[in-house]
Amino acid sequence: MTCHSKETITLKERPKSKKCYESLCQLIPGGVNSPVRSFKGLGVDPIVAERAAGAFVYDVDGNAYLDYCGSWGPLIHGHAHPEIVAAAQWRVAQGSTFGITSAIEEKLARLVIKHVPSVERIRFVSSGTEATMSVARLARGYTGRDLLVKFTGNYHGHADFFLVQAGSGLIDLTPTSSSAGIPEDIIRHTVCLPYNDIETSRKYLLNPENSYRVAAVILEPIAGNMGCVAGTPEFLKMLREVTSSIGALLIFDEVISGFRVGLGGAQALYGIKPDLSCFGKIIGGGFPAAAFGGRKEIMEYLAPLGPVYQAGTLSGNPVAMEAGAKTIELLERKGFYKDLEEKTNLLTKPIQEYLQKHQINACLPQVGSMFTLFFGRRQVRSMEEAKEVDLNQFAHFFRYMLSNGVYFFTCAA
Numbered sequence: 077m078t079c080h081s082k083e084t085i086t087l088k089e090r091p092k093s094k095k096c097y098e099s100l101c102q103l104i105p106g107g108v109n110s111p112v113r114s115f116k117g118l119g120v121d122p123i124v125a126e127r128a129a130g131a132f133v134y135d136v137d138g139n140a141y142l143d144y145c146g147s148w149g150p151l152i153h154g155h156a157h158p159e160i161v162a163a164a165q166w167r168v169a170q171g172s173t174f175g176i177t178s179a180i181e182e183k184l185a186r187l188v189i190k191h192v193p194s195v196e197r198i199r200f201v202s203s204g205t206e207a208t209m210s211v212a213r214l215a216r217g218y219t220g221r222d223l224l225v226k227f228t229g230n231y232h233g234h235a236d237f238f239l240v241q242a243g244s245g246l247i248d249l250t251p252t253s254s255s256a257g258i259p260e261d262i263i264r265h266t267v268c269l270p271y272n273d274i275e276t277s278r279k280y281l282l283n284p285e286n287s288y289r290v291a292a293v294i295l296e297p298i299a300g301n302m303g304c305v306a307g308t309p310e311f312l313k314m315l316r317e318v319t320s321s322i323g324a325l326l327i328f329d330e331v332i333s334g335f336r337v338g339l340g341g342a343q344a345l346y347g348i349k350p351d352l353s354c355f356g357k358i359i360g361g362g363f364p365a366a367a368f369g370g371r372k373e374i375m376e377y378l379a380p381l382g383p384v385y386q387a388g389t390l391s392g393n394p395v396a397m398e399a400g401a402k403t404i405e406l407l408e409r410k411g412f413y414k415d416l417e418e419k420t421n422l423l424t425k426p427i428q429e430y431l432q433k434h435q436i437n438a439c440l441p442q443v444g445s446m447f448t449l450f451f452g453r454r455q456v457r458s459m460e461e462a463k464e465v466d467l468n469q470f471a472h473f474f475r476y477m478l479s480n481g482v483y484f485f486t487c488a489a
């Protein structure tokens with residue numbers, strides 16, 4: 077059997093996992109604390125993790141899985157890296173939270189500011205959602221404008237005003253929310269445009285009826301949430317030019333790409349300086365930390381210096397700061413990203429060659445260690461194209477890999 081055959085895959089019995097998941101379902105909606113963990117649509121019960129080390133995660137039945145998901149991005153050094161574990165253990169013994177400011181926050185702030193020159197000032201929060209939600213308020217407060225422009229297929233966490241899709245991508249459609257419980261009044265301040273579509277975006281942003289209302293354009297410069305779809309350099313360059321010309325801010329959501337594609341993130345790779353950026357995942361080193369930062373004059377609009385309120389009991393948590401700082405120090409070691417890309421290529425190149433040789437209708441876009449295997453299309457540049465991929469084939473592939481002890485990540489498409 078091959079991963080692209082249609083044969084039925086029998087997965088190993090996992091009695092303890094099954095029992096544990098059933099118990100969780102009695103207590104927690106869907107048995108999970110984040111929907112994607114339920115493996116919905118993949119035709120297989122979720123993994124119930126017990127422990128993890130290095131490249132492997134082990135379920136409660138004792139099965140080992142080679143983990144290509146890495147907790148959705150934070151674990152760039154693998155699970156339980158000894159130096160990160162030691163740093164966090166030492167820090168937790170010094171007190172796990174203070175509720176007052178601490179020197180360890182300076183250490184991580186300096187590391188981020190050193191590597192990401194567009195970030196002159198930074199504020200730490202506890203999740204990517206908090207970072208994007210706060211950055212949106214800051215952009216609106218700074219510009220005195222209400223409208224946020226985002227792109228279909230880009231995910232910026234689960235704040236109400238980001239959970240918006242614009243129908244078939246037509247900009248004059250009334251935007252519709254992708255979750256129940258979001259008032260119309262809120263989503264009417266978000267506009268969703270097609271990713272990588274230069275003309276549509278330029279036309280919308282330069283239209284005098286819109287331009288004076290746009291507070292910010294936010295995007296994943298390398299999208300990871302519809303699968304890996306890189307923004308084209310021309311698209312990003314156009315957004316930089318147009319936002320500057322209309323007095324709107326450009327926000328890069330680098331929650332995935334930050335410290336993943338290089339120490340300077342996607343903005344260094346493309347040579348584009350956004351006004352504000354969001355980080356998460358890797359900067360917490362596997363602990364709940366995220367951040368937003370950017371130009372000093374904008375960041376100083378935040379309380380206590382300025383009028384934009386933003387706060388958090390566990391923001392800048394010392395254990396997360398220590399783990400994040402150690403994670404970045406490990407990334408600074410010579411040759412890290414080159415090695416990471418070479419390791420990724422060991423996996424992706426043979427797949428690319430196989431697809432080519434057997435003329436399989438699939439593609440594997442890759443930027444450094446970010447990649448996705450899409451079935452049913454030879455190229456994916458936007459959500460509109462990602463919607464055409466063969467998700468049944470992907471589910472089959474996912475089950476095939478899992479039955480062979482490999483846990484692959486799913487794509488949201």
Ligand SMILES: Cc1ncc(COP(=O)(O)O)c(C=O)c1O
Nearest residue numbers: 203204205231232233329331332
């Ligand atoms: C690009 C991007 N922004 C924001 C978020 C939200 O981060 P969190 O899940 O930490 O709230 C995510 C989560 O995957 C993300 O991929």
